[in-house]
Amino acid sequence: MIPVKSTEEQRDDYTRAITEKWDEATSDQKRRGRDWYITAHELAVEISGGDAKKGAGVLAALSANKSWSENCRLARKAFTEGIARGHVRDALTKADRIMQGTDPAEVLPMKLKTGCFYLCIADPENTESVVIDRHAHDIAVRQTYGQRERGLGAFQRYNVLADCYRTAARQIGEVPSKVQAVTWVAHIERSHTAGAV
Template sequence: MIEIKADTQTREQYVRNIIDTWLAATSEQEVQGRLWYINAHDLADMMTEGDVRMGAGLLAALSPQTSWPLNVELAKTAYETGNPSGHLGDALAKAAKILAGADPTEVLPMDRKTGHFYRCILDPQDADAVCIDRHAHDIAVGEEYGARDRGLGAKGRYALIAHCYREAAQRLDELPSVIQAVTWVVWRDRLVGTSTRGTAFATAA
């Protein structure tokens, strides 16, 4: 597991790893990444009949340990039936509160992955939000961790990796969420054929 208080040289290496992955993107991969949160925003808006805040909140609340297609299915079903199901208790409880009208920012951990995922979907132009899932972590550290603990539940560790994406974004004059999404597509494509992972955007932490 990486240290929370990484030294300057280590942080710089993480930033370089992110930038190198960005530079490795093909034109198609870049387009996919740039459109990812825009498309997710439109989906959140459509599936809740215009209540994009609720849609983004449901998607975020039900995202841990799920693939994107399953995430979408669970969120749609929760909205249509008014009864979240098919996930762990904590995620279902958060989704139920959001369905009942609670502000997602009062329900989700806004300094962790699901909170940032919500922000990226709600506003794809958010200049600060960056969703750090297991793949975003591995891109930064330059190594596939597999089933090993990445420690992203710790506020400091999440903040460290998020900071590195923001630094890379500043150098590249891009949004942090765009850097994350494009590099995620590159990383996913590298993994396809070398593991059992599917090709859909996964949102597992």
Template sequence: MPDVKVSVRNITRIYRAATTDDRVEGRGWYATAREIAESLDPQDPVRAAAVIAVLSPQLSWRRNVIEAQNAYAGRPIKTLGLNAEKARRILAGENPEDVVSGPKVRAFWRTIADPTDPRAVVIDRHAIDIATGRVLGDKVRGVLLGRAGVYDEVCDAYRRAARILSREFGTDLSPAVVQATTWVHWRREYAALYAA
């Protein structure tokens, strides 16, 4: 495997390169996701956030929302069977703490449930690519994230970047806002590489 290093510098560089529109979208991304959770389940948006999160693997955000709506409406859920089953278990009353698994999915749940949570950082393929400064293939990403402590290292890099950027921009930027903003910018700039 090539030498791959996680760098706060890469994250801050991408954040600084983001356009004003990217920053506006990034700042509101998880708040908008929380609003969707509230619309699905006004009595328990944390449960809805868990349903959204367990359905998220291998789905676009648009499709993720549609499938969460299907789950709440009792319609068939078109995603990985295990993930659909997890959504059904949560809706049947099982505690999301016992159902939501995996660091990325748990972080996605927590960040939708509380967009201001400073601990929850969603590390998806784009976030790891941003932190390493290049588009990695799925195999390299898998090997890298399979190493003990790497997921936490990437989360910490986003937390450190958020502190640096908060001071630099004179506003409180949570790790989730930094992750979402860099995600928005990165996907726009490098979308063609992911489609290939």
């Protein structure tokens, strides 16, 4: 687990790992990563009948520990049926509240992954929010943790990595969420090729 109070040297190393992963990405991976949140935004608009914030909120609420395809299936089904199913009670309650009109920012943990996921889907050009999931973490620390605890529920630890992605994005000249998505695509596809995720 990375230190909550990482040194400047550690932060520089995490940032370097992110930019190196960006550099390793193929042009196709960069294209798909840059489009990732745009496509997710379009889905949010579609499933919610035109309310991007509501659609993004439900997608985010139902995202924990689900593949993207399963996340999409659950969110689409929730809007079709008018009630969320197929997840843990906390996620279902959040999704239902959002569908009933509660602002996602009142329901989701806005300074952690789920809230940031909502913000990036709602606005693919968001210049601040960064989704730090297990893959984003593993990219920055140059190590696949597998089932080991990463400690990303601690705001300070989460923010250390989010800041590193923002710094990498400034160096690259790109929106932080796009850097995260491109490196995520490159990491996932390399991991699948290597036989481990």
